[in-house]
Amino acid sequence: MNAMVLPSAASLSPRDPWAMVPSLGNLDAYISAVNRLPMLTADEEVSLAQRLQQHSDLDAAGRLVLSHLRLVVSLSRQYVGYGLPQGDLIQEGNVGLMKAVKRFDPEQGVRLVSYATHWIKAEIHEYVLKNWRMVKVATTKAQRKLFFNLRSMKRQFKAEAADGQTHRMSLSEAEIETVARELNVAREDIIEMETRFAGGDVALEAGSDDDDEAVAPIAYLADERQEPTRLLEARRMDELAGPGLLRALDALDARSRRIVEERWLHVNDDGSGGMTLHDLAAEYGVSAERIRQIEVAALKKMRSALVAQA
Known part of the structure; x- marks a missing residue:
């Protein structure tokens, strides 16, 4: 994975430690480097944030980002238990950090570390939910909150197990009640x-390195297109759309049939439709409303004829 190109990189001296951030491809070297980057004092942070806010100073933005990369590394460690690469977690957290720097207001009296934590976690949460499983386990805001808090509370229950043995995988009734009370969510x-936690992902199609004689789960799924009733239904629809439609048109008088054909079935060479209500009204010497009434009555008669054929 390539290192993120920070906006201040071009303005920093090669000897400046702020520029010495290696690629995330070497995770240990990256973490070691960001932990050596100097921290900002409160006054320095306010000064840089004001420069960014008032003058769009990209060098100030870069220094604010770089000084908080260690925060992203620290927060990313909380999510390594999901089985995702820490380098990817850090990368997503860095995106959240840059969003926080862009929106940070130094006049609010809050340090950037406190403000940025929310943005960093939000980006990491989104990444975890998209990549933890092939199928999303949480989509609504309430489900996302429950997803992360439930895993944390399950680890707490396991640590508090009195017997010292491996804790059971599922929650007990008492533990469910505790979670419901503390998180204010329904037991269901x-x-x-x-x-959803207990379930796993199953690939429907066999991988390229699987046994050639193995049967993939997709082979057991029925093809609804070949289901007998579907075939009969499709054949009947084809019949109604072809010969059936012609028989329904034959049930109309000449004027009604021409109005329906011009309004619904006629297509010009340029792709446009047939005559408008006003065109037909001028041809037959009646009002456009009268043409519309004839059209409605004709379509109703055709619908009855098609139902009778079915």
Whole structure:
């Protein structure tokens, strides 16, 4: 994975430690480097934030970002248990950090470290939810909150197990009640999320390196297109759309049929439709409203004829 190109990189001296951030491809070297970057004092942070806010100073933005890269590394460690590469977690957290720097207001009296934590976690959360499983386990805001808090509370329950043995995988009734009370969610939502945790992903199609004689799960799924009733239904629809439609048109008088054909079936060479209500009204010497009434009555008669054929 390539290192992120920060906006201040071009303005920094090669000897400046701020510019010495290696690629995330070497994770240990990256973490070691960002932990050596100097921290900003409160006054320096306010000064840089004001320069960014008032003058769009990219060098100031870069210094604010670089001084908080260690915060992203620290927060990313909380999510390594999801089985995702820490380098990817850091990369996503860095995106959140840059969003925070862009929106940071030094006049609010809050340090950037406190403000940026929310943005960093939000980006990491989004990445985890998109990549933890092939199928999303949490989509609504409430489900996302439950997803992360439930995993944390399950680890707490396991640590508090008195017997010292491996804790059971599912929650007990008492633990479900505790989670429901502390998170203010319904028991049913907790049970559903617990079920999603327990389930795994199954690839429908066999991988390229699988046994040639193995049968992939997709082979057991029925093809609804070949289901007998679907075939009969499709054949009947083709019949109604062809000969059936012609028989329904034959049931109309000449004027009604021409109005329907011009309004619904006629297509010009340029792709445009047939005559408008006003065109037909001028031809037959009646009002456009009268043409519309004839059209409605004709379509109703055709619909009855098609139903009778079905």
